[in-house]
Amino acid sequence: xxxxxxxxxxxxxxxxxxxxxxxxxxxxxxxxxxxxxxxxxxxxxxxxxxxxxxxxxxxxxxxxxxxxxxxxxxxxxxxxxxxxxxxxxxxxxxxxxxxxxxxxxxxxxxxxxxxxxxxxxxxxxxxxxxxx
Numbered sequence: 001x002x003x004x005x006x007x008x009x010x011x012x013x014x015x016x017x018x019x020x021x022x023x024x025x026x027x028x029x030x031x032x033x034x035x036x037x038x039x040x041x042x043x044x045x046x047x048x049x050x051x052x053x054x055x056x057x058x059x060x061x062x063x064x065x066x067x068x069x070x071x072x073x074x075x076x077x078x079x080x081x082x083x084x085x086x087x088x089x090x091x092x093x094x095x096x097x098x099x100x101x102x103x104x105x106x107x108x109x110x111x112x113x114x115x116x117x118x119x120x121x122x123x124x125x126x127x128x129x130x131x132x
Contacts, residue, residue, distance in 0.1 A: 024072045033064040040108045047087045
């Protein structure tokens with residue numbers, strides 16, 4: 001009986017230590033509307049993977065959305081957004097760093113700045129009804 005109690009206590013202690021060592025992992029989705037080609041995607045992924053605590057980066061260029069999994073005890077969402085902005089791209093509510101944006105290849109710039117990304121489509125409107 002005494003050995004059983006000791007074994008159970010040891011297992012509980014090991015279990016507690018294991019849970020204490022798990023890092024809090026969080027997933028964030030960031031709107032990155034200017035990341036629309038493979039060059040942009042590669043630049044942002046490379047830049048974000050250098051940040052301590054960032055585990056995975058997934059960019060959907062069709063949606064203009066970046067999904068980042070990161071350890072909350074090493075970095076936070078604001079640091080990640082700032083890193084994207086410092087790379088020359090808008091990130092949610094944080095505008096791109098102007099100097100970094102100027103250094104982007106022409107293909108990664110906005111349409112209105114002569115860039116290679118297609119002009120955003122205007123919303124479809126219903127045809128006007130003929131007046132009688």
